[in-house]
Every structure is written in C-alpha cells, then in structure tokens.
Amino acid sequence: MAATDLLGEAGAAHLLRRAGFGPHPGEVAAFAGRTRLQAVQQLLGTKTRRKRPPAGRRSDFDAVRKMQRWWLTQMRSPKWRLHEKLALFWHDHFPSNFRMAPDLRAMATQNALFREHGLGSFRDLAYLVTRDAAMLDYLDGLRNRAENPNENYARELMELFVLGREDLLGVPNYTQEDVVELARALTGFGFVYRGHRRTDAIALHPEDFDAGVKTLFAGKPFEATGNLGVENGDGEPFPAHLNVIDILFTHTDSQGRPTAARFLSKKLWEWFAHPAPPLALVDELADLFVASGYQVRALVQAILTHDAFYTEEAMTSTAKTPVDYALQMIAALDVQTKMDELPGLLDRMGMNLFDPPSVNGWNHSEAWLSTSRYRERFRLAQAVAAGRSKREFKFQPEKLLDPTAATTPELVDGLLARLGVVSVPPATRQALIDYVDGGIALGDEEWLEVKFRGLVVLILTLPEYQVH
Amino acid sequence: MRINRRQFLKGASASAVLGSSHLLAFAARRASAATADGKALVLVNLSGGNDFLNTVVPLDDVGAPQRSTYEAARPNLALPLASFGATEIGTDPGPGTALALHPQMTGLATLFGEGKLAIVNGVGYPDSSLSHFEAEAAWWAGTPTPAGTGWVGRHLDAALPLDVTHAVSFGSEVNPTLAALAADALGIRSIQGFSLPDDPDYRDLENRRPAWESIFAEPRAAEAMAARIARSGKSFLDMSEIFSSIEVEGWGSNLDGVEGTLALDMRQVSSILRYDLAADPGSRTGLSFFHLATGGFDTHSQQGRDDPNAWHPSLLRWLSDAMTGFQRDLEALGIADKVATLVYSEFGRRIEQSDVGQNAGTDHGTAGCMFVMGDPALLTGGLYGQMPDLSDPDEHGNMKIQVDFREVYASVIQWLGGDPNAVVGPFAPLPLFK
Numbered sequence: 001m002a003a004t005d006l007l008g009e010a011g012a013a014h015l016l017r018r019a020g021f022g023p024h025p026g027e028v029a030a031f032a033g034r035t036r037l038q039a040v041q042q043l044l045g046t047k048t049r050r051k052r053p054p055a056g057r058r059s060d061f062d063a064v065r066k067m068q069r070w071w072l073t074q075m076r077s078p079k080w081r082l083h084e085k086l087a088l089f090w091h092d093h094f095p096s097n098f099r100m101a102p103d104l105r106a107m108a109t110q111n112a113l114f115r116e117h118g119l120g121s122f123r124d125l126a127y128l129v130t131r132d133a134a135m136l137d138y139l140d141g142l143r144n145r146a147e148n149p150n151e152n153y154a155r156e157l158m159e160l161f162v163l164g165r166e167d168l169l170g171v172p173n174y175t176q177e178d179v180v181e182l183a184r185a186l187t188g189f190g191f192v193y194r195g196h197r198r199t200d201a202i203a204l205h206p207e208d209f210d211a212g213v214k215t216l217f218a219g220k221p222f223e224a225t226g227n228l229g230v231e232n233g234d235g236e237p238f239p240a241h242l243n244v245i246d247i248l249f250t251h252t253d254s255q256g257r258p259t260a261a262r263f264l265s266k267k268l269w270e271w272f273a274h275p276a277p278p279l280a281l282v283d284e285l286a287d288l289f290v291a292s293g294y295q296v297r298a299l300v301q302a303i304l305t306h307d308a309f310y311t312e313e314a315m316t317s318t319a320k321t322p323v324d325y326a327l328q329m330i331a332a333l334d335v336q337t338k339m340d341e342l343p344g345l346l347d348r349m350g351m352n353l354f355d356p357p358s359v360n361g362w363n364h365s366e367a368w369l370s371t372s373r374y375r376e377r378f379r380l381a382q383a384v385a386a387g388r389s390k391r392e393f394k395f396q397p398e399k400l401l402d403p404t405a406a407t408t409p410e411l412v413d414g415l416l417a418r419l420g421v422v423s424v425p426p427a428t429r430q431a432l433i434d435y436v437d438g439g440i441a442l443g444d445e446e447w448l449e450v451k452f453r454g455l456v457v458l459i460l461t462l463p464e465y466q467v468h
Numbered sequence: 469m470r471i472n473r474r475q476f477l478k479g480a481s482a483s484a485v486l487g488s489s490h491l492l493a494f495a496a497r498r499a500s501a502a503t504a505d506g507k508a509l510v511l512v513n514l515s516g517g518n519d520f521l522n523t524v525v526p527l528d529d530v531g532a533p534q535r536s537t538y539e540a541a542r543p544n545l546a547l548p549l550a551s552f553g554a555t556e557i558g559t560d561p562g563p564g565t566a567l568a569l570h571p572q573m574t575g576l577a578t579l580f581g582e583g584k585l586a587i588v589n590g591v592g593y594p595d596s597s598l599s600h601f602e603a604e605a606a607w608w609a610g611t612p613t614p615a616g617t618g619w620v621g622r623h624l625d626a627a628l629p630l631d632v633t634h635a636v637s638f639g640s641e642v643n644p645t646l647a648a649l650a651a652d653a654l655g656i657r658s659i660q661g662f663s664l665p666d667d668p669d670y671r672d673l674e675n676r677r678p679a680w681e682s683i684f685a686e687p688r689a690a691e692a693m694a695a696r697i698a699r700s701g702k703s704f705l706d707m708s709e710i711f712s713s714i715e716v717e718g719w720g721s722n723l724d725g726v727e728g729t730l731a732l733d734m735r736q737v738s739s740i741l742r743y744d745l746a747a748d749p750g751s752r753t754g755l756s757f758f759h760l761a762t763g764g765f766d767t768h769s770q771q772g773r774d775d776p777n778a779w780h781p782s783l784l785r786w787l788s789d790a791m792t793g794f795q796r797d798l799e800a801l802g803i804a805d806k807v808a809t810l811v812y813s814e815f816g817r818r819i820e821q822s823d824v825g826q827n828a829g830t831d832h833g834t835a836g837c838m839f840v841m842g843d844p845a846l847l848t849g850g851l852y853g854q855m856p857d858l859s860d861p862d863e864h865g866n867m868k869i870q871v872d873f874r875e876v877y878a879s880v881i882q883w884l885g886g887d888p889n890a891v892v893g894p895f896a897p898l899p900l901f902k
Binding site: 140143145147148149150151152155159160165176179180316317318319350358359360363365366367369370371372373374375376378379382386425426427428430431432434435438439450451454457458461462463464466467 | 597598602661676678684693694700701704707768824
C-alpha cells in the first residue's frame with residue numbers, strides 16, 4: 001500500500017511544500033522516516049480550527065494590510081499549515097473581494113468560515129458560502145429579489161463553484177434556463193436589520209423570495225421541480241429534494257458521473273499536485289469523495305498519500321503562487337519577519353490576499369511568471385537575502401553556511417538542496433559556481449555578507465525555484 | 469493552457485544558446501524582424517462585458533421601434549434624449565435609426581466626425597456564452613472553441629516567427645490574445661518599473677547579471693514549466709536594458725493628466741512608439757502589438773445613467789478621453805497613418821435592466837459593438853453592422869447577433885498583411901481598412 005511507504009527526504013520536502021508552505025529547518029529529516037499516511041494524518045490533525053482575522057468597520061488600506069499580515073502569520077504555524085492551505089484554496093475557489101464587501105468584518109467572517117469548514121463537507125461549504133455576506137455582496141445576491149432577479153451568483157455557483165460550465169468531455173452541464181431558475185430559487189437573502197441599523201447577520205426575507213414553481217435541469221434524469229429554495233425565513237433548510245444546494249450535488253455529467261465530485265477532485269488535485277490529471281485518477285478520487293459524503297478531509301488525504309503525488313511531474317510542474325514562493329523561502333532560510341513588507345510585495349507579485357482579481361480567483365500556472373511579475377520576485381528575493389531587520393526580513397547567512405562544504409560546487413549543491421531545488425541544468429549550476437568564484441576578492445566575513453547573500457538571490461530567482 | 473513549442477524549438481535551437489554576447493545578437497535580430505511597414509496594432513479590452521446599449525444609444529423609432537423599446541426596458545437607465553447634443557453620430561446602416569454615443573464620450577464623437585472612428589454594431593458569435601470566462605476565451609482565441617493560442621499570436625507566428633516578441637500586454641498578466649507558439653509576449657505594469665530592482669547589497673549586482681544571462685539562456689526541456697519561466701526571465705533581462713531609456717513623462721503627451729488607468733497605459737504605448745521612432749535600429753524595442761485591458765464593466769447593479777460621476781458613465785468617459793489623447797499623440801508623432809486601435813468586450817448586456825432605482829444594472833448579454841480607431845489614411849470611419857432589433861430579442865431577452873467578431877478580426881489581419889483565413893477561418897473582411 002502506497003500510504004504505508006516511507007516518505008524519504010524528497011517526499012517529505014514535497015509534502016511540506018504542497019500541504020503547507022515549505023519545510024522549516026530540520027523538518028525534512030524529521031518527516032522523512034514517517035509513512036505517507038502518518039505524516040498526512042499529523043498534518044490534518046483531528047481538531048477544528050476556529051479563528052478569525054482582526055477586522056473592524058474600517059475598510060481602508062492599513063486595515064487590509066493588518067488582516068493580510070495576520071493570515072500570513074497563521075500560515076507559518078506548523079500545527080495548522082494544512083488548514084491554512086485549504087483556507088487559501090477556498091478563498092481562491094469562492095472568491096470575494098474586500099473592495100466590494102460591506103466591510104472588512106464580512107471578509108473576516110468568510111475567512112473564518114474557510115478555516116473552520118475547509119476540511120469539512122463540500123456541500124456544507126457551498127451552502128454556507130451561498131448565505132455569506134461578503135459573497136452575497138460580491139456577486140449581487142443581496143440584490144437578487146423575487147421582483148428583480150439577478151443571475152450573477154446563480155451562474156457562478158454552477159459554473160465556477162460546484163459543477164463547471166462543461167464536464168470533462170466538454171459537454172455543457174446546464175443551460176441559460178437553469179441559470180434563470182436557480183437565480184429565482186436563490187432570491188431573498190439579505191442583512192438582518194434591527195430597527196434601521198444593519199446587523200452583520202444574514203437571513204432569508206420571505207417577502208423577497210420567489211416562492212413560485214421552478215424547474216432545474218429540465219429533461220435530465222435528475223430534473224427537480226417545485227418551490228425550490230435553500231432555507232425558509234426561520235433559517236430552516238428546505239428538504240433535500242427542494243433544496244437547490246442538494247440538487248446541484250445530484251447532477252451527473254454526460255457520462256453519468258457525479259459532476260461536482262469530478263469537478264472538485266480535479267481542481268483540488270491541481271492545487272496540490274500538478275495540472276491536467278488523467279481522467280482515471282480524477283474518477284478514482286471522485287468515487288472516494290462521493291463515498292465519504294463529500295468530506296474534503298478524505299479527498300485531501302487520498303491526494304496527499306497517492307503514488308501519483310510523489311512523482312517528478314508532481315514535484316516540478318506547478319508554478320508556485322506568490323504566497324508559496326515567499327513563505328517557502330522564509331521558512332527554508334530561517335528568516336525572521338514581522339511581515340511588515342510582505343503583503344505589499346505579494347500584491348506586486350499578483351497575489352493581494354482578500355483581493356482576488358475576479359470571480360474565477362487567481363490565474364495560476366505561467367500567469368504567475370509574466371515578465372513583470374517575475375521581476376517582482378527578483379525584488380522579494382533581494383529584499384529577503386539582504387534583510388537585516390526583523391520588522392521586514394532578517395536573514396543571517398551564517399545560519400545556513402555548511403562548514404563541511406569544502407569546495408564551491410559542494411557549497412552550491414548544498415544550498416540548492418537546502419532550498420528544495422530538485423535539479424538544475426548543467427550550465428545553470430556552472431553559472432552559480434562561476435558567480436561565487438568570480439568578481440571581487442573578499443575577506444571571509446565580507447564574502448559571507450556579499451557573495452553568499454548574492455548566491456541566495458540567484459537561487460531564489462532560478463526558473464527551477466519558481467516551480468514545485 | 470499548454471502550448472506546444474517543439475516545432476518552434478527545433479527550428480530555433482541555434483539562437484537559444486547565445487552565451488555572453490547574446491544581447492548584441494538579440495538587438496540585431498530584433499531590428500531585422502521589426503514589421504517592415506511600421507504598422508502597429510493596439511487592442512483595448514473592456515473587461516466584464518460593456519453595456520453597449522448605453523454606449524451607442526438609439527434616439528428614435530425610424531425603421532424599428534428601437535427608442536421606445538429601449539425606454540420601456542430601462543426605466544432607470546435609458547439616457548434622456550436631451551442629454552446627447554454633442555455626441556450624435558448619424559443613422560444606423562440597417563433600420564436607419566438615429567444613434568448617439570453616451571454623453572460622456574465627447575472625445576470619441578469628435579473623432580467620429582473626423583472620420584477616425586468606425587463602430588461595428590451587433591457583434592458577437594453564434595450561440596455565444598453568457599459566461600465571462602467562456603466568452604473572453606472565445607474573443608481572445610479568435611474562435612469559440614479552445615485553441616491554445618490567441619488570434620494575434622497566430623498572426624505573429626505566421627508573420628514574424630522568431631523567438632523575440634513584438635507583443636506586450638499591459639497589466640501584470642499576459643493576455644491570451646497574444647499567446648503564440650514562437651515567442652512569449654511581455655507582460656508589464658509600467659515601463660519605469662521594469663528595471664532590475666535595486667538591491668540593498670548593490671556591491672555585487674553587476675556580477676549577477678552575467679549569471680542570470682547564462683541561466684535564462686540555457687535550453688530546457690521544451691514542455692517544462694521551468695522552460696517557460698526561463699523565457700520570461702530572459703525577456704525581462706533583455707527588455708529592462710532598453711526600457712530604462714524610454715521617456716514616459718515630460719515629453720508632452722496628450723494623455724498627460726487624463727483621468728483613469730487606461731490613459732496611463734495608453735501613454736506608455738505612445739512613449740514606446742515615440743522611442744522606437746528615434747532610437748537606432750539596434751536599441752529599438754520592436755514592439756508593435758499592444759494589449760491593454762480596463763476593468764469594471766460588469767455592471768449588474770448600480771450602473772448609473774447620465775450622472776458623470778456614476779459608475780458606467782465614468783468608465784465611458786475614461787475610455788473616450790484615453791483613446792482621444794492617444795490618437796492625438798499618434799498625430800503629433802506623425803505615425804497616425806500606421807496605427808490602428810481596436811476596442812472589444814466579451815459581450816454586451818441584457819436589453820432589460822435588472823433591479824430598479826439607484827440599484828438598476830444589467831445582466832450578461834450577447835451582441836455588442838467593436839470600435840476601430842485610426843487615421844482616414846488607413847480607416848474608413850463610420851457605422852457598420854447594425855443594432856439588433858430590440859423588440860425582437862432571443863428567448864433570453866438578448867440581442868441577436870448581426871456581425872461575427874471574426875469578420876472584424878479578419879479585416880485587421882488583412883490590413884496587417886496577414887492571411888485572415890489562416891488566423892480566424894473563412895470569414896470575409898469588412899471594408900473597414902483602406
């Protein structure tokens with residue numbers, strides 16, 4: 001059984017990069033002797049994470065930066081790193097934007113939801129997001145009323161959140177009529193008012209809900225018709241056969257396979273492992289996901305213990321997100337930081353947390369490494385390698401210097417390994433060696449301060465360091 | 469999206485290993501590959517789906533009940549007749565309805581009067597998607613079916629098959645319109661912000677550049693993600709040298725002080741074109757295909773009508789002022805006869821408004837307009853296509869398509885001297901270009 005295989009050093013480093021934000025010093029050795037299953041279960045833990053970012057009524061720039069610093073600090077927690085990785089996945093999957101939220105508290109509430117339920121049931125998440133204030137405002141759910149239905153959230157709920165516009169064979173999963181009908185079923189959510197004062201709570205307002213007959217997926221075996229909705233005015237859920245969230249999960253695609261299970265299995269595989277997984281792998285995961293009752297925890301465990309997760313393809317085919325890029329280097333280099341600078345640098349690299357660019361979240365893959373964004377990675381690498389202040393970044397080269405490295409090639413190879421670079425092509429390795437040996441003659445101390453920091457910059461900007 | 473580059477790499481392996489003298493070789497190839505006739509294409513993407521019905525507005529019921537249907541469908545959004553004075557643009561080539569641009573678009577109305585603007589109405593594609601992402605993908609690829617390359621990218625592959633790009637995307641991501649097999653387009657936020665970042669440990673910075681040059685020039689397995697990233701690094705190093713010489717401010721651009729981020733990006737395009745005019749061949753950027761995007765057009769609610777400070781009116785004013793300033797820059801530089809600007813959006817919006825009062829907005833729709841801006845030396849300005857009959861929408865209340873967007877793309881490719889059929893398939897060009 002693959003799950004009982006020992007991780008080994010390469011496997012441990014890979015798991016800690018993908019299931020967290022990169023190994024901290026000493027962790028690769030500590031995890032290498034564990035089985036895949038032991039390691040993954042340790043990362044999953046058994047507890048639920050309940051914690052919300054600091055946020056008040058202010059929605060200004062400084063307040064957002066404060067929330068970002070808080071979240072980045074949470075991500076560095078060895079105990080909760082996988083929970084935070086999932087929270088980041090869900091923020092990307094169910095995006096909302098602080099610029100369009102009622103206030104930052106709504107963004108904090110949504111972020112706490114992803115943290116608490118990120119490893120729970122996908123169905124419950126879809127339901128909770130559907131009545132989440134930040135999402136309702138972002139996709140006009142607050143303006144979707146019986147008298148004037150608004151299709152925005154209904155369309156994205158099917159297209160981007162639960163089903164996908166088309167199935168894996170390119171056959172459309174729903175029609176424009178379905179969007180119209182689903183929008184009607186989702187009418188009526190809004191803020192609860194106490195007198196004239198808006199509270200932070202969301203409820204269904206029966207007077208704004210379209211209680212008429214709606215038909216979803218007309219003509220399909222899983223057609224549903226009746227007074228479809230989500231919950232009534234007392235917050236009680238509609239029965240499953242009338243509840244549109246449940247109905248979405250009964251959808252099967254053109255091959256008769258469970259659409260939502262395939263959709264999320266593929267996307268979560270791509271988040272953790274590599275792009276374009278083969279159909280057989282997607283189906284293996286989707287079957288397991290359905291059998292678990294759509295428990296994300298079960299799906300994540302299956303992915304992270306799978307043989308295909310430990311291949312070279314899985315270790316080198318994904319462009320690191322800016323958050324991964326930054327936090328991995330901070331961990332591996334044992335950098336101390338109060339995160340003062342990092343949120344702004346992440347923004348420049350294209351990943352401003354709580355501010356995804358569209359309802360489709362962030363564009364991944366090579367979109368992260370356009371010329372201008374790559375340039376910003378040079379900036380971060382230089383800021384970190386040169387860092388001498390704890391507020392921004394403090395990097396002490398002597399912590400990383402291996403006294404047993406007798407030659408320049410040994411030094412270069414050792415540092416590449418320490419930073420988790422699996423392999424580099426020969427001329428690239430030689431360029432690093434030439435850089436260390438060439439140029440100005442320096443005394444030992446100055447060498448460490450100038451050349452060693454410079455070598456770190458070169459490695460952090462290598463094409464091979466941008467992938468995992 | 470995976471792009472197969474094997475074919476290209478096989479042919480160009482000799483130029484992939486350039487070593488320390490590669491900057492010189494790079495400059496020489498760039499100069500030799502610049503478009504012989506000096507033409508340049510600027511694309512402007514109105515991201516989110518522009519409400520073209522409040523951009524090009526019907527004024528009467530001549531030939532079809534356009535005005536009365538418009539007013540009935542949009543009690544809170546229909547622009548009042550009294551608001552138009554300065555922006556009327558003539559009659560629809562189809563039914564003959566009088567049309568006007570939104571009152572905030574006085575700049576474009578002036579250009580229209582000078583014969584420098586063509587408006588193609590009723591543009592879309594059959595069975596168009598109401599999804600932003602599917603519709604965008606279709607417009608970028610130049611086909612409703614996934615292509616892996618963009619329509620401009622395919623033209624570049626055929627016309628300029630070198631590993632040096634002539635295309636740049638403003639905004640930090642590269643727009644898929646420019647995706648080619650041969651050369652990765654640049655993605656830049658700003659010319660001034662494109663230099664090698666300052667390093668606090670500057671003492672050894674000059675020794676890092678040769679290391680980076682070797683690292684990024686080394687060939688890597690063609691399909692590997694790292695290979696694509698290395699190409700991006702190489703473009704960055706090459707261009708950062710050239711870009712440091714480009715003047716963006718203080719040369720008297722007509723876009724100085726114009727509101728909105730589109731104006732800032734268009735001023736960067738003017739600045740690059742101006743720089744290349746004066747630079748010696750070895751240090752030109754050679755950039756001649758520019759993609760700009762401006763967002764915020766997904767106006768599901770609180771769209772605004774004619775209040776200049778409301779959402780949609782502001783977007784349209786920024787668009788109009790930026791385009792006008794850009795055309796005036798081209799005229800001042802003496803290159804207006806070589807540059808065409810094309811404006812597009814993934815779809816138009818629903819005829820009927822959603823929600824009411826201050827909240828009124830519009831849902832996703834189908835047919836929209838395309839604008840082509842250019843000097844009368846290259847363009848025949850005026851109205852093309854026709855506004856779909858608003859009283860005869862499709863089953864979802866959306867406009868019926870009158871012109872396929874690939875007919876407009878074919879016109880552009882033909883103007884550029886390319887093969888429209890090879891790029892977008894068998895679509896007949898419109899008589900837009902001279």
